[in-house]
Amino acid sequence: MKICTSLGRRVLALLCGAALVMPLATSHAAPAVPPVDETLMRDTIRTLSSDEFEGRGPGTAAEPKTLDAIIARFKAAGLQPGNTGPDGKPTWLQDVPTATITGTNRSPLTITGGAEALTFKPSSDFVAGSYRITPHTEVKDSELVFVGYGINAPELGWNDYAGIDMKGKTAVILVNDPDYAMDGEDGLFRGRRMTYYGRWTYKFEEAARQGATAALIIHDTFPAAYGWQVVESSWSGAQHFVQTANDGADQTIANGWVQKPVAEAILKAAGKDLAALTAAAQTKGFKAVPLGLKANLSFDNTIEKANSHNVVGLLPGKTRPDEYVLYTAHWDHLGRCKPDASGDDICNGAVDNATGVAALAALAKMSRMAGPAARSQVFLAVTLEESGLLGSEYYAQNPVFPLAKTVGGVNMDALPVGSPAKDVTVTGGDKSELTAILHKVEAEMGLSEAPEDHPERGYYYRSDHFSFAKRGVPMFAVERGTDLVVGGKAAGTAISDDYTNVRYHQPSDEYEESWDMSGMKQDVKLFYRLGRELADSALWPNWHPNDEFRAIRDKSLAETKGK
Ligand SMILES: [Zn+2]
Known part of the structure; x- marks a missing residue:
């Protein structure tokens, strides 16, 4: 493995010698996490899931409104436009042509x-x-x-x-x-x-x-x-x-x-x-x-044929700006849909996935406040997840930043309402060396890990992180568990059942001012820490040797090193 000869001795020992890869940070105190801006998150969810945005259907009149709202938040956070347009000028957007x-x-x-x-x-x-x-x-x-x-x-x-x-x-x-x-x-x-x-x-x-x-x-x-x-x-x-x-x-x-x-x-x-x-x-x-x-x-x-857009924001890294860590969340939802009993035909997509975009905005602000990480951080709001992960697939086929230079990332899809949890659920199980980083952050935050509910359903292969994973980029797919600090498993299961049975992909997935955002703030802290661990380290976490995506990652890293 060429990567083992090109890194410093310290990293070499950790990455190439040890079976268990530990992140570089060795201080015993948990790194400081800037405050999560709840007002910004609420404002983002309220706006994106309002009836005016008509459920954020790609290619509808709602698309430009949605893109503008995301760009405004990325700008306010101090991000730079991540893409370059055909005219050579920086742009926030990536075209996503579809058929x-x-x-x-x-x-x-x-x-x-x-x-x-x-x-x-x-x-x-x-x-x-x-x-x-x-x-x-x-x-x-x-x-x-x-x-x-x-x-x-x-x-x-x-x-x-x-x-x-x-x-x-x-x-x-x-x-x-x-x-x-x-x-x-x-x-x-x-x-x-x-x-x-x-x-x-x-x-x-x-x-x-x-x-x-x-x-x-x-x-x-x-x-x-x-x-x-x-x-x-x-x-x-x-x-x-x-x-x-x-x-x-x-x-x-x-x-x-x-x-x-x-x-x-x-x-x-x-x-x-x-x-x-x-x-x-x-x-x-x-x-x-x-x-x-x-x-x-x-x-x-x-x-x-049609055209939609991903939004790409960039926070350049301090010491290794040509290495990238991703935060991804899909902005699209179902648009106008089958009316409910009251005649409401807007699938607002408040939880799915205005919450993920709100997390993206909050993470951009927090990352900026903390000052640049060693590596560049990319904030990617993708389109057409609901049509089959097309926005992330297009990005992965046509990456703005090379995938072989993309260390890994965190995908966020549908953050549950409610109180913080005592546990975390990992979709896809232990597939890569990201597990060691997750365990470190879990310990730091006092969280335990709960097994995935339905490992036979293959959810890991059905959300935007998969578009990256299948091309070798390891991605975290973690969500808050159901064992809530307030009310335990009964409360967590009730919230999850209500969402799945009554709201998921229906007009009732709407924002309410009464939402308890404390759990979502915990999620954002977790995502911040996971992203920051990757962005401040020199590690290149890989898939486990028997994993289906290991070979493609080895190949893409070797090609980059060879250049
Ligand atoms: Zn979703």
Whole structure:
């Protein structure tokens, strides 16, 4: 590891010698934290979630208002515009060009090559869509290959595509990962806990990397954790993407899902049995199985292009300004939505995620007050999280500051109302050397750590920090626990249930002056300390050696060092 030879002896011992990486600060007293400006936070939440902002739908009249409100707060905090415009001048904004693809005129899925041709109906039997910007999609006589879980994980010595050329072929893929049914988290793929390899998004990405023409995931309710109707409804309407230079030419021609009975019928036509193949796919050394059948399907695509914006603020570092630490929060919400019983059709998004933007504003002010850190700090308000993490994805594909020079960061999404907690929940579990930094700050703040509620749901892969994580940048995804200082677990659970059942993604996610902000202030202190630990240290925390994002981080750091 080249990085180990290029750092000072002190860092070398810590980073390269010790298994447990400790932050550099050694003083016993906790570093001073500037006060959290509650008035600023309330004002930001009140403004962004007011009816005047119409739920902050990207591309609506609310977008310029929202961007102006964020920029005003970044300016007041003393940040600099982080981006450079096409005219060479500094700008607060990063354009986020998007494409929305809606499939129409869908043909059935026909399978030939068996005793007789099989025909399956769109929506009820299968769904398919295109990740390419093209008016027409056609898969013609593409050979079907059962590729098990469709996983290529070199760090685990696992490759479902070993020895098979997928060019022109259609991958038939099991959902989740091989050890999802385990009780604990000790398996190669962390048992019951969802890994990136278990996410459906990964299956399509890997099939594309393998050069496949198409990819079809076999739906199964337990490992997918949702029923077919969720797949059907989310694939029947518009699909959102960031625009890329090649219009998605590196993607498969078509991606989709089939119902489990459909997969069983297809495999039967090939003389195979889904249950037997599934069992085989759960063992190391599994080899992909060509089915001797061919797939055909087609549909048209209606394409709409649009533009939204991320806001980028910068606080330059004192001694290593070309190294960056991120704070991220999405500014967008659902805009106008389904009216509630009173006819209110504005999904205000007060908690989700005016609170995160308010935290961003407060952290900018606190960081400025504390004086510059060693490294630069980047305050990034991203768009289109609710459409599939597109703002953060676009930034990560087109980083304003190089990702290999980005040490790590903290993402903030939906800070709960209520009192401070005694504990902290870590989404994604212990994935990287950030854990040691978190433990240090937890100890300093007197916080314990509570296990994630539903590790099988893979929430780590479903919020903006993931756009960075998948490209190797380690990101904190921590939130206040439910064991509250006032009222304990009963109070914390009541607040969390109220939000999930009554407010989440509904017009009732509104700000109230009666909000208890003391817990949110605790969150902001925690985020401040985590960001500052990274910004004042010389460490480059990495993913653990068996983690899915370790290899990409090693590669990007090595490339930078080589330059
Ligand atoms: Zn959110």
